[in-house]
Amino acid sequence: RKEVEQDPGPFNVPEGATVAFNCTYSNSASQSFFWYRQDCRKEPKLLMSVYSSGNEDGRFTAQLNRASQYISLLIRDSKLSDSATYLCVSGTASKLTFGTGTRLQVTL
């Protein structure tokens, strides 16, 4: 079993749609949680940290459920520019573990 599991997609959604990604992590010692965005052939870039209280950054909302070891990302009012692969990440103090990513394609 992978330490961080995500649905690989692709998710094909029209512009303006709301889309949700989920992932699960297996290491109960994980203390840090993130969503990264990766464009094709580019480096991963931090999208947002994820906290148990939930956090929002514009159209993006992230949620963490420690009891279920489950992380989510909600994107509202999708834009064409949101098309990318979204990496779910969990980590301890010494290292991060990345999921294989969920691909999002936003279309006109």
Added chain:
Amino acid sequence: DADVTQTPRNRITKTGKRIMLECSQTKGHDRMYWYRQDPGLGLRLIYYSFDVKDINKGEISDGYSVSRQAQAKFSLSLESAIPNQTALYFCATSDPDRGKDNEQFFGPGTRLTVL
């Protein structure tokens, strides 16, 4: 200017050749990491370093070695390259003491092809 740089950006080499990938950072971070990314497998940690002269193996260190001679530089070597080391290689940095969380910042990547 980029905070984390990698050289070369692309490299094609032959089986058996020794290859060195370089990573430099101007972020002043203590921690540096090397990952490889393969389709369907995601990012996998090769080696990491928490300070100069500190070296730790990641999940796939066989066939690789690293050197951390200065805070700003972390190099990855393939002693004798083989075709299944063809991948996209990323360097990353972090500094939990400075950042709010333990987030990592990535370089632009090196695309390595071993023929």
